[in-house]
Amino acid sequence: MTLNSLSIAAARDLLRKREISAVDLTMSCLTAIDAADTLGAFVHRTPDLALEQARAADARLAAGGAPDLCGIPLGIKDLFCTRGVPAQAASNILRGFRPEYESTVTARLFEAGAVTLGKLNMDEFAMGSSNETSCYGPAVNPWKVDDRRLTPGGSSGGSAAAVAADLCLAATGTDTGGSIRQPAAFTGIVGLKPTYGRVSRWGIVAFASSLDQAGPMTKTVRDAAIFLQAIAGEDAKDATSAALPVPDFEAALTGDIRGRRIGIPREYRMDGMPAEIERLWSEGAAMLRDAGAEIVDISLPHTKYALPTYYVIAPAEASSNLARYDGVRYGHRATLAPGEGIVEMYERTRAEGFGPEVRRRIMIGTYVLSAGFYDAYYNRARKVRALIKRDFEAVFAEGIDAILTPATPSAAFELGAQASADPVAMYLNDVFTVTVNLAGLPGIAVPVGLDAQGLPLGLQLIGRPWDEAGLLAHAHVLERAAGFVAKPARWW
C-alpha cells in the first residue's frame, strides 16, 4: 500500500505516531499526480508550496497537539480563490487570475495544517455534469471498463477523479445542483453537500448564491466527517453562514442507527430508471433496515418540478453573479477594433471568455429576469421552490430522520456521449440531487456497489437541516454494510 492511497483517518493516525512524515506522504501524492496526466485532474500544480506546507506540518506534528488535517495532502477545486495560486473556475475569462486573497474554506484547511497539491479541474463556473465544459478539457474517470474514456461527472469532476485515483487524500468540491454528489457517485467515493449556510462561501467563485455550498470529497464517510469539521462554522465574511454551534462530526459515527426512520420517496422512482439502480436502492434500504432503522414510504409531491425550478433559479442568479466578468477588474479583456467603445469591450470580452454552456445559462437567466417575464418565470420558480422545501419539512415533521434515494440516474457515461444531445438531456443528471439544494438540506453520496459493467454506483442520503452529524451516522452504517472496497484498476 502506497502512502497516497491512505484515508485521512489512517494517515492522521500514522502522522501522529510519527510512523510516516507529511513530506513523504506529500511526495507520494506528487509522484502519483505526475504519473496521472491523462486523467486531467490537476490543472494547476503547486509542488513547492506543498512541500513547504508539509515541512511545516511535520514540525507541528513533532510538537504534538496538531489538528486532524495537519500534514494531509488535499486537492482544491479551481473554483476556490487561493492566494497567489491561479483560480480560474475552468474558464478562459479568468485566465491568468491570481487571487490576492484566500477563501475561508482553504484558509481554514491550511490553518489546520493541510497541504495543498494544486487546483482541480471542473466544469466552467461549475456549470455542467460531465466536466466537459472546462476550458482545460475534461477530467477523465479513473474507472474504465473498455477502451471508452468515461466522465468523472461534474462539476467537481477533477476532485472526484483525483480522490478516486489516489492523487490526493481528499479534495474540496462545491455543489449547486449535485456537483459534489454526482461525481462522487460516478467515481466510487464519498461526497457531502452540507446544509446551506454550514460552510462559508466567501472566496468561492459564485455561481448561484442561494444554492452554492462547498463540501468534502473523500474516500470514506469518516474522512468526510473530519474534513467537514475543519471547514464548517460561522464566518463574518459570509452573512449567510450560520451562527450555529458545530458538533463533533466524527464522534457522531457511532454505528448505531436503531430506531431511526428512513424515508423512501416514491416520486424518486422514475420511469425508465435502470433496473440496477432500482435494485441498488432496495438493497441500500435493506442494509439500513438490518441495522435497526425503520424504512418508511414517503411522498415528496413536488419532486418532478425540481429540475425546471432549478434551471430558472440557478441561471437567474448566475446571470447576476457573472455580470462582474466585464474585462475591467480581472481576467480576459478583448482587443477592440478602431472606433469601438466600452459596450463592445464588454460584449466581445464576454463572448470570447465564456464557453457555450455558460453563455447559454447567462442568457437564460437574463431572459427570466427581464421585464415582462420576471413574474412568469423567476417568481413562479421561487414559489415552486418554497413548495419543494415544504415537502421536506412535512416529512421531517412526521419524524423522518433521513431520506434514501439513488444518487444518479445512471453510472458514469462516455465523454462526448451527450455532446450532441440538447442541453436539457444533460440537466437530467441532477434529477435526484437538485431538490436538496433547492431545500437547503445536507446530502451525501455513498458508494454502494458496482453495476454489471463494473462501474461504481452510489446512493444518496438526505438529512434534516443542520443535522450533518445524523446524516454522517447513517452514511457510515450504509458504507459499512455495503462494504464497497473496489478501486479502479490503474491504466493511466
Place this chain on the structure above:
Amino acid sequence: MSITPETARKVARLARIRVEDADLPALARELSGILNFMEQLNEVDVAGVEPMTSVTPMRLRLREDRVTEGEMAARILANAPDHREGFFAVPKVVE
C-alpha cells in the same frame, strides 16, 4: 414559449454577450428548448405561496459601521487588464 431570433438578439444585448447575426436562429432554438422545459412549472398551483427569499430562516446581521480593511489599492489592481495611476482603465465612456 418560442423565442424569435430578434428576442435572442435582445437577450444577448442585455447580457452583454456578442452574438453574430448568423448565430441568432440557433441560439433562439436553444433558448426555446430550455424555456419549453420550464413550462412544466405552469402546472403547479402556487396560489397563496410566497416566493422563497431565503432557504434557511435567517436575519441579516448588522455589523458596526467602521472601516475594517483598506489601503490595498495595489492588490486590488494587481489582476486588472489595464490600470493607470491607481485606477482601472477602460475605453473612453463619455465623449
